Amino acid sequence: MACGKVSISPSIFSNLASSNSENIPRTGFLFGIRRPNSCQIIGCKVFRDGSLKNMCHDYTATFNIIPGGLDICGVFFKTGESAVKPIVAKKFEKFIPEIEKIKGLEDSASILVLALENRDLEKSTLYDYNFESQDLTKVDYNVGESNSLLKLRVRGTLSTGFEVPAENDKLFSNIHAEITALKNSVEGEACAYHLNNSRIILHNNYAENIPENGLSANTSCSQLTSHINASGDDVTQKKKQKSTTNDVIDFNLLLQMTGEVALSSTVTCAPVIHHEHRQYKFSRISLPIDALAYVYQDDPVEVVPNALTSALTSQLLSMLCCIMNHSKNSAFPVPRPHHMLPPYLSHFLTVVYPDNVDDDSLESERRSLQHQFLLPLNKPLLRPRNAFKFSGDFVSDYLINTHVGLKTSVPGGKQFVVQGDYEYHHYMQDRMDDNGWGCAYRSLQTLISWFKLQGYTEKLIPTHKQIQQILVDIGDKPLKLVGSKEWIGSMEVSYVLQNYLDVNSKILFVSTGAELASKARELAEHFLTQGTPIMAGGGVLAQTILGVDWNEDTGDLKYLILDPHYTGGEDLKVIQDKGWCGWKGQEFWDQNTYYNLCMPQLPDVI
Known part of the structure; x- marks a missing residue:
């Protein structure tokens, strides 16, 4: 062929x-x-x-x-x-x-x-x-990359239970038998997939799909989106939604529990009652199913159940391995899937980790996977916190990546910008009136949010008072700092990063704002190799630098600035239109004030 x-x-x-x-x-x-x-x-x-x-x-x-x-x-x-x-x-x-x-x-x-x-x-x-x-x-x-692939996602819950004997060999045999039974159910005709916010239900037996859903044999996968409606009703031709082929198409997992189809895997005979009186342990686990599949946009709809079933059966096997590898003393973890899309790959990976297990315990698993998929071995790319945020999954009180969509105009320039996600922290958030003194604290919070969203830490973003307490605890500041409105600078920001996150920083000093233009190469190299936001402190003001647009031949340079002095609400349009996040020229900096730049360096972790 x-x-x-x-x-x-x-x-x-x-x-x-x-x-x-x-x-x-x-x-x-x-x-x-x-x-x-x-x-x-x-x-x-x-x-x-x-x-x-x-x-x-x-x-x-x-x-x-x-x-x-x-x-x-x-x-x-x-x-x-x-x-x-x-x-x-x-x-x-x-x-x-x-x-x-x-x-x-x-x-x-x-x-x-x-x-x-x-x-x-x-x-x-x-x-x-x-x-x-x-x-x-x-x-x-x-x-080249393909723009013709559709992402399908199916979610649901399956329950499994098994006897817990004293011998491990029998235990693993029991778990394997129950997961295999679930796998057989998913592969059978009792399994179906409900297209979210629609009346479309796709069965493993595709012959049932066309008459039930009004689909034709020529219906393509991309046309499924035309049946989606927020109300869950059928979409008429007048109210047909536009195809959202760049987004994931969501399905719910359904299992038929009654009728001939549900009983097809059972033995057809008269009921037999077997009674055995003994004491034994029994464990039941709810499996949180969350699987992904790919199809072509122009594939016929009949491939969808097959693709989703393939994803489900593979995930059940992953969950089986997770339970067996991480069970201790008759305590069985809940295996939870996490969808990862590392920036080095053009496809998702779905990793199943046990709930309530710390990152250090899973390091060897992550290292093995990152090795097999040719991912860097010095960055946390497959931790649970690295899981991809689908539309509607991510909930935050802060704006994320406020620079996205901004344009700059340096002729012949090349952009070097922050790599990864960050939160915009600024004046007056968190019911805290820090107007006039808290800009460096807010810039520090933005830096810490970057490390958190990239999976380097699970720690919460510290408050102003907690930041002050850290500086007191390490002996840098007197006790009277805690609860005060005293400013901090770039050096203090670096101390907190080192103490709170174990992150080292490089401090770049310039005697005047005018001298900052001579550091374009160092700034570009930082965003290229480290990719972290930079805190710039000068005089009584602090700013966050998210990138540079630099023409190496002419020396023309612009800075991507995230200004922590903003006091308004979380309105992205206002923030971008008014320049609170935007590209700034050399005139943005005070030409006669010295600046210290705190440039966080990436820890070598996985």
Whole structure:
């Protein structure tokens, strides 16, 4: 079967390139969506130990973390200096016996083989290996992201219970049996998916969907959004909503509990009552289902139940592993899924962690996953706090990322801006009248919010009084500071960051505001390598710098400023239109006042 048009996400090549310097074996799986006439490869995963001996286990483990609807499309490996067909064929021979052991993969007509080019990864050679002819055919591909994928999300609750025997072997066998029974229920005809805010219910038995929902055989996945209405009623042609293909399409999980379909998995015989009088422990766990799947916008709707069911069954297996790995003394954790979208990937990962377990206890799991998906090993990217915030999920009393949407006009300039999310903290928030003295405190709170939202800490944003108490506790200030309206500066901000978050800071000093322009390269380098907001203190004022727009040739420079002196409400339009968050020229700074810039440095954690 010809693979048709093939597209590969550029993030795959960039991650492989960055991993090359870290001595990570570049051998693993390619995954994406494959159709008869096209293939979109959106991600890759290296084999856990860099070898082929656990290829079958790696294959199963991959599905437990990537969204449903995705398939293993191929493998990749490094060939050396040349990727010509004879060399690739010889290298690929080692894969064939392992591929034949993998249930599902050997049923494919062919598999893609990406032979990595050492010097320029985007010039790597792609082949299609046909299992029947046992031959490699060179395939053209383009490098780019797909805008034609839809994200589907299904949520619900499933309950499972099991006897807790004294022997661990029997315990794990009981848990496995119950999760397997749930998995079989989800895969059966008793499972259905309700499209949120609509009357659409999609069954695993797709033949029921067309007459029940008024769908046609030609209905595409993207057209599902036209049936969504906030009231839950059918959407008429006059009130049809616009497609929101860039957002997730939400479904609720339904399981039919009565009728022939619900009883199809039971033994059809007269009731038998078995009574056994004994004492035993029994445990019941509610499983919070939250799974993602991908489909093409123009796929027929009939692929939706299959994609969601695939995501659900994989998540149940992940929950099984989580319960088994983290149960202690007959205490069983609630396995909770977290959807991650690290900035280095073009696809989601869903990680199941036990509730009420601290980050340090899960470090080895995170390190292993970040290694396998070629993510940096010095940043917290897969902690529970790193979970992606879908529309409606995130609730905050503060505005997030107030700079988004602002434009600057430095001719030929290049922007270097804060990486990640932050909260806008300013005067008069939190029922605190700090007008005229609290700007540095507010800037510090914005800096701490950045570390919190990036998953570096679970600590709360400290109040003014708590900040003052920290400075007293470390011996920097006298006790009379606590509860006062005394200003603090950049040095005090750095002390609090170090004491409260264990974050070190670099202090950049300039004798006048005019001299700040000469530090453009250092500021650009900071936002490129560290990505944290900067607190700038000068005279009696403090500002937060979120980025620079700099033309290296002409020296033209603008600063992205978040001003903590704002006293109004959380109105983004006012804040941007009035310049409380905006791009400022060199004239913004007092040309005769010295400034200290507190530049937080990233801790080396995972």
